[in-house]
Amino acid sequence: MDTNQAGPAAEEALARQEQETITQAIAKELGISVKQVRTTVGLLDEGNTIPFIARYRKEMTGELDENVLRDIEERLSYLRNLGDRKKDVLRSIEEQGKLTQELQEQILKAVKLQEVEDLYRPFRQKRKTRASVAKEKGLEPLADWVMEQRRQGQPLEEAAKYIDAEKGVESAELALQGAMDIIAENIADDPTIRSWVRQYTASQGILVSEAKDAEQESVYENYYNYREPVHKMPPHRILAINRGERENVLKVGIEVTADKIHAFILRKLVKGPSPVKELLEAVTEDAYKRLIAPSVEREVRGEMTEKGETQAISIFSGNLRSLLLQPPVKGRNVLGVDPAYRTGCKLAVVDDTGKLLEVAVTYPTPPNNKKREAAAKFKELIAKYGIQLIVIGNGTGSRETEQFTAEVIAEIGDPGLAYLIVNEAGASVYSASKLAQEEFPDLDVAERSAASIARRVQDPLAELVKIDPKAIGVGQYQHDVSQKHLEESLKGVVESAVNHVGVDVNTASASLLSYVAGVNATIAKNIVKFREENGKFTTRKQLQKVPRLGAKSYEQCIGFLRIPGGDNTLDRTPIHPESYPVVDRLFRELGLDVASLGSKEVAEQLQAQDAAELAVKLDVGVPTLRDILESLQRPGRDPREELPLPIFRTDVLKIEDLVPGMEMQGTVRNVIDFGAFVDIGIKNDGLVHISQLSGSYVKHPMDVVSVGDNVTVWVLGVDLKKGRVSLTMRPPSGNDGGAK
Incomplete structure (x- = not known):
């Protein structure tokens, strides 16, 4: 196993072999070609981002979408970590002088981390156990004798040979008990037995949930006397029961028929009739009850939890993406309302670009009920700024505020004025953040929240990226899952949404820019600083002057950064600068002028092209040309605009x-x-x-x-x-x- 002795060339060959094995495993698992996986892995290893690969390397990957690319990235990481763990395990067993050819092959063939850990279990350093104590007393040979299962000889007579008061073995019974402890641990450490018991428990076990106090009222009453097969439990129920257990309301366990497990272990253990058969039956029962069952139950419940967490994260991710890609409500001055009772409703007026114009506070809700004064302030702001939409957060006091707002709208009688309730989850988190303090240094927390609520309809994506995704409440049990995995997944969702829409580099906040492919928080701040010091960007090339934005980062991000109204019309499209020469050849081929882009005639001419035929003439891949043609038909298009706007209301329903x-x-x-x-x-x-x-x-x-x-x-x-x-x-x- 020591590849260093074989020299660098052999080590490199082994690494290539391992990589090829991983590549083939991923291809088989995801049902795609080995070439697609191999190419994607190569692109990832070169430092390319998922959004960049998905959009601008379609010919290389065979047009794999973002979801498949992320699956490849996730499996690649898992299998590489698995490979590293195998090496560590093999090295550790070899250092103990216990590595056999058979064991080495078993470890190398393992496809799951659990399999590797099962194989390593007998060789892992353990804390003091009954078996280790028995071994210290010299009882391992007696355990071996029992396992030989000779037809002659009595166990107690053989055990008497090991009586040694100095070692604490004062009787044959104690010696035999020590030998049985050693055998029990060996049974518990047997990877084949553990794997079978784990699978049997997962497929045949019944999860049982009981109330610790049946008289206590709680949201978990459905689970006070509950039973369900482990393999049938839906993810949300697993997480609900886990939470009840964690809150000390429920007692949870897995019931399984032990007799069948005992029978399986005995089939593996017993060679035939012998004087030690009854001992082996007893030690089998002890090994399962004391050593195997508790740990296997933990492992099975861990797998169940992982299933629940994976689904919860998937749900949250899907909902978050939909929320982030809500269509922006453009061209309207908006009055944002952060409702409350005692402290009053905070108001914030923003213009159609999101610029804050004025803040105020009114008290139309209990306990103040100053509806007349509040109505006057609403009407004043609506008239002063030509407000067309009132946006109310759905927090405390929202429905009373909604009723009041509907009454004000009815009194004004303007058919163009409406209101909208928005989910304000995360607004308070943002309002108290350092980012909000920098953005609105002169406002208090609630006023910042009102401004955030107003902006959420104008550009949901730009506003929501300022908030920790976990604080946006569009999931189920998101607080019960692995926060690390949740964070990784949600970051990927936000990144995907931001790059799907594209970012106006002259108006985007550092928060928004930091999610662009290839741009980290430092580069994002540097882009904003450069913009503030040098004025608006007029070409994409200028971004190469931004500190820390190197060649690789520029390549990754530039296609997702837009410059509306810049010197080059192509800079406001998703077309990557590396493809600008293709566009030049396309314009010459079709006799088009860049100045005519955006016209109906040009759009129709571009739409009528046969991409496959044209790609040959222009010496470019069909997928890339298809994207170029689509981008040129509607330069500056926001993909969110194709979605229906939210429902605006003018009256309240009870x-x-x-x-x-x-x-x-x-x-x-x-x-x-x-x-x-x-x-x-x-x-x-x-x-x-x-x-x-x-x-x-x-x-x-x-x-x-x-x-x-x-x-x-x-x-x-x-x-x-x-x-x-x-x-x-x-x-x-x-x-x-x-x-x-």
């Missing part, structure tokens, strides 16, 4: 107004495993259960709806006492309805 069968328009606020919560304009969002999302089978709600979708729903039921509304997207007529 839960008491609802009756079953009523048809309504709503906005999806959150999608979870068992359905979707929809804002229909009442205090609490209504729930569309997964069974009511469609007339046909729905595997997961995300297959049907996304956060931000405007949907048609019908009221199924109303629970006035609990303030709950159940909805359906299955129209009473039986016709298809749903997301619009």
Whole structure:
């Protein structure tokens, strides 16, 4: 195993072989070609980012999308770490002088970290155990004798040979017990046995949940006397029970038929009739109950938790992406309202570019109820700044504020004036942050929050990237999962959304710029500083002068940075500067002028081109040319503009107004495993259960709806006492309805 002795050439050959093995494993697992994986791994190892590879290296990867590229990156990291762990384990066993050819092959063939750890378990340094104490007393030969299972000889007679008062072995019974402890540990450390028991427990075990205090009221009452097969438990239920256990409300365990496990171990252990058969039966029971069952239960529950966490992170990630890509409400001056009771409603007026114009505070809600003064202030600001949209955060006092706002709108009587309720999750986190203090040094926390709420509709992406993604409440059980994994996943989602939309380098904040491919926090701040000191960027090339933005970073980021109104029209498109010569050849081929870009005639001419045929003439890959043609048809296009705007409201609906069968328009606020919560304009969002999302089978709600979708729903039921509304997207007529 010591590759150093074989020299650098052999070491390099071994590394190449390991890499090829990893490449083939990923290709098989993801159902793509080895060439695609090999190329992607090469691009990643060269320091290329996922968004850059997905957008600008399509010919090389065979047009793999971002999701597949991230899967490759994740599996590559796992398998490389697995390879490193194998080397550490082999080195450790070899140093103990216990590495056999068979064991080495087993470790090298392992495809999961758990398999490697199972194989290493017998050789790992252990804390003091009953078995290690027995070995110190010299009882290992007696354990070996028992395992030989001779037809002659009595166990106690053999054990008597090991009586040694000085070593603490004062009787044959104690000697035999020590030997059995050694055998029990060997059984527990056997990788084949552990693997089988783990698989059996996962497939046949029953998770049992009980209340620690059955009289105690809690949100976990459904699980006070609960049983469900381990393999059937949905992710959200796993995390709910975990939380109940962590909060010391539930006692949780896995029940499994031990007899079948004992029988399996005995089949592995017993060679035939012998005087020690009963001893082996007893030691098998002890090994399972004392050593195997507790650790295997922990491992199985760990796997269950991982399953729950993976799903929760996936849900949060999907919802977050939908939220980040909500269409911006452009061209309107907005009045943002951060509602409250005692401290009043903070108001912030921003113009159509998001610039803060004025802040104020009013007290229309209890306990102050100064509605007349508040209405006067609202009307004053609306008239002064030509407000067309009032945006209210959905926090404390939001519905009372909504009622008041609807009354003010009715009094004004302007058909162009409406209001909107937005999810204010994370606004308080942002308002208290250093970033918010730098942005609004003269405002207090609540006033900053009102400004953030107003800007959330003008450009959701630009505003939400200022907030820690975990603080944006569009998930389920996000606080119960591995925060490291959640953070990594959400960072990838934000990065993906930002690069999908593109960033105006002359208006973007450092927060937004830091998510652009190839740009870190330092470079982002340097871009803003350079812009402040030298004025607006007029060409993409100028970014090469930004400190710390080297050639590699420039290559990765520049296609995602836009310069609207710059010297070169192409600088406002997603076309990478490396492809500008292709565009020149394209213009000459089609007889076009760059000045005519954006016209209907040019767009139609570009759309009519056969990309495959043209690519040959221009000596460029078809995917790249296809993207270029699309970008030139609508230069400066924001992909979010194709999505429907949120539903604007002018009047308030109360839960008491609802009756079953009523048809309504709503906005999806959150999608979870068992359905979707929809804002229909009442205090609490209504729930569309997964069974009511469609007339046909729905595997997961995300297959049907996304956060931000405007949907048609019908009221199924109303629970006035609990303030709950159940909805359906299955129209009473039986016709298809749903997301619009």
